[in-house]
Amino acid sequence: MPVSRRGQLPVWQQIAEELRTSINDGTLLPGSRLPTEAELTERYQVARNTARQALTALVNEGLVTPARPRGYFVRDRKPLYYRPQQEFRPRPLSPEMDIFLAEHSADGRQPAQSIEVAIVDPPRDVKKRLNLGDGELAVVRRRVRYLDGEPFHTNDSYFPLRLVQDTEIMRPEDIARGANQVLAEVGYLQVRALDEFYVRMPTPDEARRLSIGPGTPIAYHLVTGLTEEGQPVRVVLNVLPGDRHVIAFERTRVALPTQAAE
Amino acid sequence: MPVSRRGQLPVWQQIAEELRTSINDGTLLPGSRLPTEAELTERYQVARNTARQALTALVNEGLVTPARPRGYFVRDRKPLYYRPQQEFRPRPLSPEMDIFLAEHSADGRQPAQSIEVAIVDPPRDVKKRLNLGDGELAVVRRRVRYLDGEPFHTNDSYFPLRLVQDTEIMRPEDIARGANQVLAEVGYLQVRALDEFYVRMPTPDEARRLSIGPGTPIAYHLVTGLTEEGQPVRVVLNVLPGDRHVIAFERTRVALPTQAAE
DNA sequence: AAGTGGTCTAGACCACCAC
DNA sequence: TGGTGGTCTAGACCACTTA
Numbered sequence: 001m002p003v004s005r006r007g008q009l010p011v012w013q014q015i016a017e018e019l020r021t022s023i024n025d026g027t028l029l030p031g032s033r034l035p036t037e038a039e040l041t042e043r044y045q046v047a048r049n050t051a052r053q054a055l056t057a058l059v060n061e062g063l064v065t066p067a068r069p070r071g072y073f074v075r076d077r078k079p080l081y082y083r084p085q086q087e088f089r090p091r092p093l094s095p096e097m098d099i100f101l102a103e104h105s106a107d108g109r110q111p112a113q114s115i116e117v118a119i120v121d122p123p124r125d126v127k128k129r130l131n132l133g134d135g136e137l138a139v140v141r142r143r144v145r146y147l148d149g150e151p152f153h154t155n156d157s158y159f160p161l162r163l164v165q166d167t168e169i170m171r172p173e174d175i176a177r178g179a180n181q182v183l184a185e186v187g188y189l190q191v192r193a194l195d196e197f198y199v200r201m202p203t204p205d206e207a208r209r210l211s212i213g214p215g216t217p218i219a220y221h222l223v224t225g226l227t228e229e230g231q232p233v234r235v236v237l238n239v240l241p242g243d244r245h246v247i248a249f250e251r252t253r254v255a256l257p258t259q260a261a262e
Numbered sequence: 263m264p265v266s267r268r269g270q271l272p273v274w275q276q277i278a279e280e281l282r283t284s285i286n287d288g289t290l291l292p293g294s295r296l297p298t299e300a301e302l303t304e305r306y307q308v309a310r311n312t313a314r315q316a317l318t319a320l321v322n323e324g325l326v327t328p329a330r331p332r333g334y335f336v337r338d339r340k341p342l343y344y345r346p347q348q349e350f351r352p353r354p355l356s357p358e359m360d361i362f363l364a365e366h367s368a369d370g371r372q373p374a375q376s377i378e379v380a381i382v383d384p385p386r387d388v389k390k391r392l393n394l395g396d397g398e399l400a401v402v403r404r405r406v407r408y409l410d411g412e413p414f415h416t417n418d419s420y421f422p423l424r425l426v427q428d429t430e431i432m433r434p435e436d437i438a439r440g441a442n443q444v445l446a447e448v449g450y451l452q453v454r455a456l457d458e459f460y461v462r463m464p465t466p467d468e469a470r471r472l473s474i475g476p477g478t479p480i481a482y483h484l485v486t487g488l489t490e491e492g493q494p495v496r497v498v499l500n501v502l503p504g505d506r507h508v509i510a511f512e513r514t515r516v517a518l519p520t521q522a523a524e
Numbered sequence: 525a526a527g528t529g530g531t532c533t534a535g536a537c538c539a540c541c542a543c
Numbered sequence: 544t545g546g547t548g549g550t551c552t553a554g555a556c557c558a559c560t561t562a
Contacts, residue, residue, distance in 0.1 A: 010531060020466070037548065047533045052548085060322050060476070062463045069541055069547030079460070085513060193513045198341070199461050199481045199504030201324045204282070214322070217479030217504065219461045242461030242479065249511075251347060251455045272550060299529065309552045314529085331528030331560055 003044050015044055015054035023063055023074055030076035034064060062215035062243065075243070082153075082245040084195055084223065112146040117172040119161060126158045126235045129224045137161045139170060141179065144209065151210045152244055156237040163188060163233060180225070180234070188233040190225040197221050197247065206239055217242045265306050277306055277316035285325055285336055292338035296326060324477035324505065337505070344415075344507040346457055346485065374408040379434040381423060388420045388497045391486045399423040401432060403441065406471065413472045414506055418499040425450060425495060442487070442496070450495040452487040459483050459509065468501055479504045 003014045019035075022028040035043065040051035055072055058064040066072050122130070122138040130138065143155045157179060159169055168175050168182050175182060180190060198220040202212050212218065218241050225234035240247070265276045281297075284290040297305065302313035317334055320326040327337050384392070384400040392400065405417045419441060421431055429444050430437050437444060442452060460482040464474050474480065480503050487496035502509070 005532095012531080017466075036546085038546090047535095049534090050532060053531085055548095060463070061465075066548065068539085068549075069545090071547070077462075191515045195509075195511050195513065197459065197481070197509040199479050199502070199507070199509075200339075201322070201477060201479060203323075204279075215463060217461050217463060219459070219481070240461070245461070247457075247459040247461075249457050251457065253453045267551095274550080298527085300527090309554095311553090312551060315550085317529095328529065330530075330558085331526090333528065 011046055012050050012053035012057070015040060015051065016057045019054065019058060020063065028074050030074050032074050034072040034074065036071050060215045065213055077243050079244055079246045081248045082240060083248050084221065085249045109147045114144050115172045115174065116142045117170060118142065122158050125222065126237065129235045130158060130160055130232050132160060139164050141169065153241065154209060154239045158235045159233065183233055188227055190233060191228050192226040194224040195221065210239065210241055212241050219245065219247060273308055274312050274315040274319070277302060277313065278319045281316065281320060282325065290336050292336050294336050296334040296336065298333050322477045327475055339505050341506055341508045343510045344502060345510050346483065347511045371409045376406050377434050377436065378404045379432060380404065384420050387484065388499065391497045392420060392422055392494050394422060401426055403431065415503065416471060416501045420497045421495065445495055450489050452495060453490050454488040456486040457483065472501065472503055474503050481507065481509060
């Protein structure tokens, strides 16, 4: 086979490149099995570790996933649309999960979620955006959302404790009309939100919580909800595995048609 | 040292975990050097490959970067804000690069860009969003933007060839008033845009073009620009390395305060 | 020139699970 | 229970780049 030990590229990269090509040109379709490590060592006449290095590279690129003891398989990415704007749209009275449900159940997939409420000293990220003083606490509603029993993403909403004490927000149950409505009822209507997306590899904790395999990055999505006066009253922290989401939103022209920047 | 061969976790994971902890608790600050492979094999009494596997894992998590022959170093993530909304804001007559420049030069960093124009059969992603028939061609303006001489992101704008033939868009130069304005002048004013973000590892090509090291994912940002009639006239394809960008935008309430979804 | 990580080999034992 | 990938060892040679 055409691997050369004197080539510009290391042998393992040449092997990885050949496999990559097979995947891209459709020779190896999503879901199909790659050659085993043993087959590669045989075919290219290299040590097993060399073949392994090639496969490991593909795993870290997110192209391939190992499924012991059946072999390595070409990954099948089928991300679903995730619409941060959705939450500023009016909607009928319905369980808190509605949006998520409406977005995804159309596919015939079974949505589910777990809710957990805690009073915490929030992470620095959140503290800063909520303008919390030292030692000031927050309530967090932590959710993991599932699709067909598989974890899909996490959604942790933080509220300053002093604003939501003794409201429904403190109870680990679905809030039929939405937590934002509860906030509005106690005088903190949100009229603006700031969205930030960080793209990075998951921490081991995140990987565990969401069953994220190697080679799968995440979007770390922060939303800061503000009142008319610009007071932050809510920070949401979402972790969206890249292989399961497409983040989508829509924009409309805000200004007169005098100028349109590229 | 406390690595046990009979532990639940493989030795290399235990080593990785100790290093990870040192990084997170500030013992190893961003920019500082990790122990060398030789030092780790000595300290933990393991084979070099085992120490290496621990370090490689941290590299693939994006925590650490190897800088031969100086050793491994803790990475320093300093992403800049990237605001897709910016382009729908009015702005003064100025070079095409202005937005990018205004966004980033405040930091005292030197922005630059390269432009390249080509007539191509666009990728499927683009073709579909532009509603191009089979064999119908497009013009692409490919840009790489730099900051302090380092590649920062790529920005490829596609236009249906039939719409922009003989316009400035065909010329590989900065368009002072912006390509969108040119489009508007020939009758294709954009009033809406659809944004999609995919989060994934870079392809080897992307990694090369943008000098992306291992363990760094990208956001693949697609913008489809639509006219009043809903005709797509522009598709932009951005590749944003995760270690250099924070994607940010703002939302305002669109509906009456009857309902506020969480 | 020395020391670093990069590559590669050859071999061993093990845990897991589909068949 | 066989075959798979996961882990680990011990050693070798090389390429690079900074000091």
